[in-house]
Amino acid sequence: LAKTTQPISMDSYEGQEVNITCSHNNIATNDYITWYQQFPSQGPRFIIQGYKTKVTNEVASLFIPADRKSSTLSLPRVSLSDTAVYYCLVGDNSNYQLIWGAGTKLIIKP
Amino acid sequence: GAGVSQTPSNKVTEKGKYVELRCDPISGHTALYWYRQSLGQGPEFLIYFQGTGAADDSGLPNDRFFAVRPEGSVSTLKIQRTERGDSAVYLCASSFGGRDSYEQYFGPGTRLTVT
Numbered sequence: 178l179a180k181t182t183q184p185i186s187m188d189s190y191e192g193q194e195v196n197i198t199c200s201h202n203n204i205a206t207n208d209y210i211t212w213y214q215q216f217p218s219q220g221p222r223f224i225i226q227g228y229k230t231k232v233t234n235e236v237a238s239l240f241i242p243a244d245r246k247s248s249t250l251s252l253p254r255v256s257l258s259d260t261a262v263y264y265c266l267v268g269d270n271s272n273y274q275l276i277w278g279a280g281t282k283l284i285i286k287p
Numbered sequence: 288g289a290g291v292s293q294t295p296s297n298k299v300t301e302k303g304k305y306v307e308l309r310c311d312p313i314s315g316h317t318a319l320y321w322y323r324q325s326l327g328q329g330p331e332f333l334i335y336f337q338g339t340g341a342a343d344d345s346g347l348p349n350d351r352f353f354a355v356r357p358e359g360s361v362s363t364l365k366i367q368r369t370e371r372g373d374s375a376v377y378l379c380a381s382s383f384g385g386r387d388s389y390e391q392y393f394g395p396g397t398r399l400t401v402t
Contacts, residue, residue, distance in 0.1 A: 211389040220291070220378050220393025221330065264329055268389040275389055277322075277329030 180204070180267045186282040195252045197281050199265030202246050210241060210248045211275065213264045221264060225250070260285045289313070291394035293379050299400045300369055308364040308397045310379030318384030319362050320391060321354055323375040330378055336362060337384055369401045 182200040189195045201210065209228050213221040225232055227239040227248070238251040252259060262280040292311040300306050312319050317338055322330035332346040339359045347353070351369075356362040366373055376398050380391040 209389055218395070220380065220396055221391075222393065223390040226389055266389070275332070275391070277331070279327065280329055 180208075180276055181265045181278050183263075183265050183278065183281045185279065186284070188284050188286060189255055190286050191256055192254055195255050195259070195283065195285075197250045197252075197263055197265070197283065198247060199250070200247050201265070201267050204245050204267055209268045210239065210245075211266045211268055212237070212239065212250045213266065215262045215264065215280070224263075226268075255283075255285050257285050257287060259283065291379055291381055291392050293377075293394040293397050295397060296395065297398045297400075299402060302369060302371060302401055304369050306366050306369055306399065308366075308377050308379075308399070310362045310364070310381075310394060312360060312362070312379070312381030313392055314360075316381035316383055316392070317359070318382045318391075319356060320380045320382075321362070321364050322378040322380065324378055324396070325375045333364070366399075369399075371401045374399055374401045 180201055209226055211226045212224040214224050215221040225234055225237050225239045227241050229241050229245060232239045240249045262282050264277055264280040266275045266277060268275050291313055294309045298306055319336040321333040323333060324330045334341055334347055334354050335343040336356045339356055351367045354362060354364045376396040378393055378396045380393045382391045
């Protein structure tokens with residue numbers, strides 16, 4: 178079973194900031210939070226990973242509150258090409274396995 | 288540099304036949320993963336290699352599925368007596384396999400159709 182819960186789908190518009198929130202109530206001390214992006218007919222692509230507080234890279238930011246029971250992926254100023262499925266995963270640091278849910282289908286409109 | 292490659296990109300086979308799917312990981316990556324993905328769902332873990340050995344094969348659905356990585360690089364996923372329910376996209380990913388990193392690099396997948 179997936180260890181995370183996220184919205185099935187979201188819509189937004191070009192130029193907007195998009196925040197996708199993921200719930201992981203049973204996250205363990207050793208678990209990391211990882212986000213992937215997948216376009217149709219392609220394999221998933223790693224976006225960002227974090228353990229606590231805030232992580233930022235050239236693509237996105239990841240916000241993790243102190244209790245770590247949720248996390249928010251923030252995509253600044255989205256474009257049409259950001260239309261994809263976004264997966265939130267919790268990785269078990271004892272065996273490095275990732276359990277995938279169905280993801281959030283993000284549709285960006287012009 | 289070259290990413291993860293998978294061959295063939297598409298495979299159509301008849302029920303009961305044997306198929307092999309190949310994965311070429313990124314050079315230097317010690318960890319290799321096989322997943323399968325059905326339409327509208329996330330990837331489902333099948334097997335994980337660290338070097339030449341299968342570190343975790345708990346995701347293989349039954350004994351018709353087998354995977355090898357004899358030299359710690361290329362891997363082959365083998366499916367015997369294929370069934371229509373095996374139809375899916377089979378994804379391969381590789382990573383450095385280091386601690387505290389879940390950055391896996393995925394190939395484009397092999398779409399398997401069992402008729």
